[in-house]
Amino acid sequence: MEIGSIFEIHIEDLFAHGTKQDSFVLPFMKGKAWDIDFFNTGRSAIESWFKANGRKGKVWIPSFICASVTDAVKRAGCEIEYYPIDCELRLNMAFLNDCSIVKGDIFYLMQYFGYAIPDEEAEFVSKLKDKGVTVFEDITMSLLSESRDCFGVGDVVLGSLRKWFPIPDGAFIASGSSLEKAEKDNAAYDYSLYYLTAQLMKSLYLESPDKYDKKEFLKYSDKGNESLFSDYTIRNMSDISINLLSSVDVDAVIARRRKNYDMLYEMLKSMSFITLPGRRSEGMIPMGMFILTEDRDSLLSHLIANDVYSNVHWKPNDATEMFKDSAYLSRHCITIPCDQRYGEKEMEYICSVLREYEKNKK
Numbered sequence: 001m002e003i004g005s006i007f008e009i010h011i012e013d014l015f016a017h018g019t020k021q022d023s024f025v026l027p028f029m030k031g032k033a034w035d036i037d038f039f040n041t042g043r044s045a046i047e048s049w050f051k052a053n054g055r056k057g058k059v060w061i062p063s064f065i066c067a068s069v070t071d072a073v074k075r076a077g078c079e080i081e082y083y084p085i086d087c088e089l090r091l092n093m094a095f096l097n098d099c100s101i102v103k104g105d106i107f108y109l110m111q112y113f114g115y116a117i118p119d120e121e122a123e124f125v126s127k128l129k130d131k132g133v134t135v136f137e138d139i140t141m142s143l144l145s146e147s148r149d150c151f152g153v154g155d156v157v158l159g160s161l162r163k164w165f166p167i168p169d170g171a172f173i174a175s176g177s178s179l180e181k182a183e184k185d186n187a188a189y190d191y192s193l194y195y196l197t198a199q200l201m202k203s204l205y206l207e208s209p210d211k212y213d214k215k216e217f218l219k220y221s222d223k224g225n226e227s228l229f230s231d232y233t234i235r236n237m238s239d240i241s242i243n244l245l246s247s248v249d250v251d252a253v254i255a256r257r258r259k260n261y262d263m264l265y266e267m268l269k270s271m272s273f274i275t276l277p278g279r280r281s282e283g284m285i286p287m288g289m290f291i292l293t294e295d296r297d298s299l300l301s302h303l304i305a306n307d308v309y310s311n312v313h314w315k316p317n318d319a320t321e322m323f324k325d326s327a328y329l330s331r332h333c334i335t336i337p338c339d340q341r342y343g344e345k346e347m348e349y350i351c352s353v354l355r356e357y358e359k360n361k362k
Helices: 011-015 042-053 067-075 093-097 119-130 190-207 214-228 239-245 250-268 296-305 324-332 344-361
Strands: 035-039 058-062 079-083 106-110 134-138 156-160 171-175 289-293 333-336
Touching: 011 239, 035 042, 042 067, 042 134, 042 156, 042 171, 058 067, 067 079, 093 119, 106 119, 119 134, 190 214, 250 289, 250 344, 289 324, 296 333, 296 344, 324 333
Parallel strands: 058 079, 058 106, 106 134, 134 156
Antiparallel strands: 035 171, 156 171, 289 333
């Protein structure tokens, strides 16, 4: 059994009828008109928007963040200030209330793992908007979550689609007001070719692991990632991804992720070597099961050895090292997969792997 890693793509899904981009709707969009621009990746969307809008004031970015975000803002030529996040993934309000965030600045709000922001944070964000600060809301980790007055609160909303669905590329910028559409290159390049190839090959491998060599699709996946992190051209989202999205039943995805998370939470909550951030709230749809553990690298190695491929959100970088709590998070976090590809059998397998690790630790 193999769990996690890149989303596989089934060839029959390529025959799906394409959706129109203007019919694209996510939970946070309900009840409000949004202008949307699509990109190949989240970092392209970030760099493009900040080049056009981010140089008039400072950009306030949370210290617990992926390096690709800060790199994109830097490439846009913006001045960055960092603010701390605590170990419960909450804004450090004491710090922020002492900051001079002024009209013309941009506040980068990261929505972590689908957890609705508390009333105090929502009120703080609202006050920033009232005084002319642009709130740039990143919902990549909370793409399908829905909670009144918690998601879609930004003047501009960013989301990466390829982190949630079986598509080779895709991200968007959405705004409640008119967007100046970015100039972009064609979507097709080495990354999309290699990554799509790997996704198709992985599908066949999972169906017949004794027949196909896993190293072959991993080879193309690695080539795709090499291209992704060497080519910073701002590109369109591919027609292939747009068509593949038309085969996705979003309601079914939400139901499956919710069920998997709840099941995994109940099985993991008694394990002494991990810390869970809390039960899933009603509107929270998980990107994955975010946990903290003291010996993160040891646990990560154990999971990989048992074919459970988890993510680290995020490895230490210049931003995470600026404050104590974000540095701790980056050295102790793992995100365990519980997405729509899996069910009860896979969640039980993950639990058995973790129980084995706990037994060996004792």
